[in-house]
Amino acid sequence: MRPLNETITACPPSGIRRFFDIAAEMDDVVSLGVGEPDFVTPWRIREAGIYALEHGHTTYTGNAGLPELRRLICDDLARRYDARYTPDRECLITTGVSEGLDLALRVLLNPGEEVIVPEPCYVAYQPCVSFAGGIPVGVPTRAEDGFAIDVDAVEAAVTDRTKAILIGSPANPTGAVQPPAVLRALVALAERHDLYLVSDEIYDRLTYTGTHHCLGAVPGARERTVVLGGFSKAQAMTGWRVGWLAAPGPIADLALRVHQYTMLCAPHVSQVAAVEALRAAEGDVAEMVADYDRRRRVFVKGLRELGLECPEPAGAFYAFPSIRSSGLDSETFAERLLKAESVAVVPGGVFGPSGEGHIRCSYATALPQLEVALERMGRFLSSL
Template sequence: MRDFVSERARVIPPSGIRKFFDLCMGMQDVVSLGVGEPDFVTPWNVCEAGIYSIEQGVTSYTSNRGYPPLLAALALDLEQKYGLSYSPAEEIIVTTGVSEAADIAIRAVTDPGDEVIVLDPAYVSYAPCVTLAGGVPVPLPCLEKDRFRVTPDALMERVTQKTKSLVLNFPNNPTGGVMNRDDYRAIADIIVDHDLVLISDEVYSELTYDGTHCSPASMDDLRDRTITLNGFSKAYAMTGWRIGYLCAPKPICDAALKIHQYVMLCAPVMGQIAAHAALRQAEENKNEMVREYRLRRNLFVEGLNRIGLACHLPQGAFYAFPSIETTGLSDEEFAERLLKEQKVAVVPGSAFGASGKGHIRCSYATSRQNLSLAVERMGAFIAGLP
């Protein structure tokens, strides 16, 4: 039966995140810092809105584009928070999570053979989505010495005549790095001069701890060549509701909508109604979660540095990305042994690309008690190495 599997499906690797998540299954007393999911429950007023919609029999399709009140609320929210102007009737699509938004965005602008520059390290789905669209993913190293940002020199080294687009994700998973307006300004001329499309995944935008999030589409020369992706999973603890959205100039949005129509039709209506409630009623809940993440970040990163794992202070998202090179172990060996010997689950940095080697990703979206216990066990593990 293997002969029936397509070449594109055959060559994409399984998720390195899920590999270590699966290793945890069945193990007792594991402190998991592996999966990037809030440990908070969706705010009750948001849940109530979804439950009420079901009780009222609102269980049918919405339009392909999405639930009109949510589209209107998204347009207002984006303008107020990030200075973005999108037409809810023509330039926004509600998707089944940001994962679908990324997939249809990449497919909407990628032809066979197009090169698509993808951050390295980066969330594991971007490069496979490029491959499945028939494109060629090109890794763009974002190094610790540059605070995991994109630099003009690094970007120029990756641009060729075949380059079609650039996929960015800031605040970044797995590094916690951010890009500010000056950072985007430094690469804007390259994007414009080489006529690139910018796909900007900003699902962690609300989890920006120092300063404010900058959305590149708010810059005049990038607005008409940028596809903005965002969603509710991280900031509102709504991972299982699967509500994301895509914003783009009308021609690109129309192309993405056609793909969305055929592969998904629409996002679940009860999830869209809950997301609408989140924008209207859960701002303080979100802010409380962000404040707690900031406290956890400070506690955990201080602990990592104290036990000898050098770690920069992440400016966004909810991940720490410490270096483990001083241990003499590879990141995969470190993660496997740490899990088996001290029952702490982390993800090897190499799961996110070659530039992640020598690091591990640790999610601090867990309780402060768990984070303290994880630091204690990691310290014991390091102390026991020869």
């Protein structure tokens, strides 16, 4: 048989899923691994979805998505962050943020062009660059700096093939929120070298210390920036698969062109539910964010009391403690912890070389479960 696609063949399976395939076959596992809220989608949003089904909203929508949803998203961006986009030309509803990332990279990249990706980073970033024909170039960040992006290191990685910089803030896996000064410096760098910026802001509402700053609102950024967001995390709508892309017209037009051939549109029912989420679910979001914040403080304090150094996560719902004091690499630590104490975490090395020596722990699970996990982790550390 002739060989299959070389780029996809060379891409390893997700480093996250391997551990959860093992965990699925075990009893009494406390999972701190999958980045999914343990909350059920708020009732008012589910009710809107039920209403949509009952009234036959089971057809395609326009390729770009429901006009009302696009208008509400653009209004929300303008109100919260002073990021201003035109609903009918600069906003596209996607099937989750994952599709938005894929569209942005396909539109921006020609074969062989490079994308700088500060890491540790979400496991999909570098494969998606490769799938779009690009070359991912990792630039490390450090726990000692709170995983803030080193703009000088990013600039040192720029070559004549560099096309874009891809960031996530708040970040998966570290929980880091990039300071305004870093965002401004990245925009200045992009202007100097004529680069695009792709900003994954799916965790924008899950910011606990300080304020989220939308990259598209930074002076000088708008015409070269693609902002990605959605409803999976803050509104607990992972399974509804609805996100959005906001970008200047020429970029959004091409993203729509790919989208209309490959996905056609995001699910109609999900878009109706997302409208309700923006119209009426702010109180539900605030309650969930406050609960995450309580869990964050309890869990990080508990990790530190176990002797694990842990930078304070300012956003998202992940802690990223160092496990170097254990003498184990991150994969061995995660595997042994799972087998010995039935606690599932993700080895930091799957998020890039600078994630090695850490583990990712999601605190998007109930506080009693987090307390059980801390007890078991303490027992495991004592056994080493």
